Amino acid sequence: MCSPRRGPDVKVRGHAAAVRASLSIDELKRRAAEGAVAFVKSGQRVGLGTGSTAKHAVAAIAERLRSGRLSDVTGCPTSTATEEQARAGGIPLLPWNGTDKLDVAIDGADEVDPSLWLIKGLGGALLREKSVAVRAQTFIVVVDESKIVTKLGTKAPLPVEVTRTSWRAEARFLETLGGKPALRGGEERPFLTDNGNVILDVRFVGGIDDPRAVALALDARAHVQAHGLFLEMADVVFVASARGVRRMDKPEQQP
Numbered sequence: 001m002c003s004p005r006r007g008p009d010v011k012v013r014g015h016a017a018a019v020r021a022s023l024s025i026d027e028l029k030r031r032a033a034e035g036a037v038a039f040v041k042s043g044q045r046v047g048l049g050t051g052s053t054a055k056h057a058v059a060a061i062a063e064r065l066r067s068g069r070l071s072d073v074t075g076c077p078t079s080t081a082t083e084e085q086a087r088a089g090g091i092p093l094l095p096w097n098g099t100d101k102l103d104v105a106i107d108g109a110d111e112v113d114p115s116l117w118l119i120k121g122l123g124g125a126l127l128r129e130k131s132v133a134v135r136a137q138t139f140i141v142v143v144d145e146s147k148i149v150t151k152l153g154t155k156a157p158l159p160v161e162v163t164r165t166s167w168r169a170e171a172r173f174l175e176t177l178g179g180k181p182a183l184r185g186g187e188e189r190p191f192l193t194d195n196g197n198v199i200l201d202v203r204f205v206g207g208i209d210d211p212r213a214v215a216l217a218l219d220a221r222a223h224v225q226a227h228g229l230f231l232e233m234a235d236v237v238f239v240a241s242a243r244g245v246r247r248m249d250k251p252e253q254q255p
């Protein structure tokens with residue numbers, strides 16, 4: 001393993017189909033993010049997500065702070081990239097270690113299923129993203145419609161962040177779960193996360209039949225630092241399409 005590099009290099013399959021009208025994918029992402037930022041109130045602690053959709057939310061919060069529509073908002077960034085954007089935009093930041101509860105977090109996703117279960121982590125920030133999402137009272141997800149799936153794992157691979165020394169063993173374990181893991185970036189120049197770990201992108205033929213079982217199996221592995229299954233975490237999802245922005249809410253819990 002030599003010359004580690006940074007930077008996401010994984011694409012979601014079938015991403016092309018999102019827009020038939022004149023709106024660009026980036027404009028759809030911006031509209032979804034605007035819907036979410038309407039949730040943010042003055043005085044709140046806000047988790048700031050990572051990726052090309054979440055960056056629009058960070059920009060919108062910064063703009064509202066500058067214009068006075070919001071005040072006294074502090075941010076908790078989920079990656080060094082988001083931290084840089086937030087600083088440049090003038091959003092005061094919470095110290096990473098000093099933050100317990102957050103009022104709201106806004107982040108993107110790679111797949112969203114009808115229960116609002118997610119795959120996240122193609123941008124490589126999944127560990128901090130999960131840490132922020134679980135501490136947020138309300139976790140809001142912003143996506144364009146290409147991210148909506150009926151079954152998780154049908155478009156995106158499942159990212160699994162593992163320690164550098166143990167990725168081969170974790171890859172073998174993932175195969176026992178029915179996955180086909182690939183080291184992100186390859187062995188010569190593996191992608192490194194902000195936490196100094198590597199990522200296995202795991203394809204499941206036909207999607208993930210039992211996301212809860214896979215999540216539980218991965219949670220029990222000492223060298224798995226984080227995985228991209230965010231189950232029962234999202235409260236609201238804003239989905240932008242050429243027809244407008246729609247809101248999906250977390251289904252009621254069955255008794």
Ligand code: 5RP
Pocket residue numbers: 049050051052053054107108109110120121122123124125126129
């Ligand atoms: C980063 C993530 C991103 O939120 C996810 O990959 C979506 O990114 P984008 O909005 O650029 O499609 O999980 O780790």
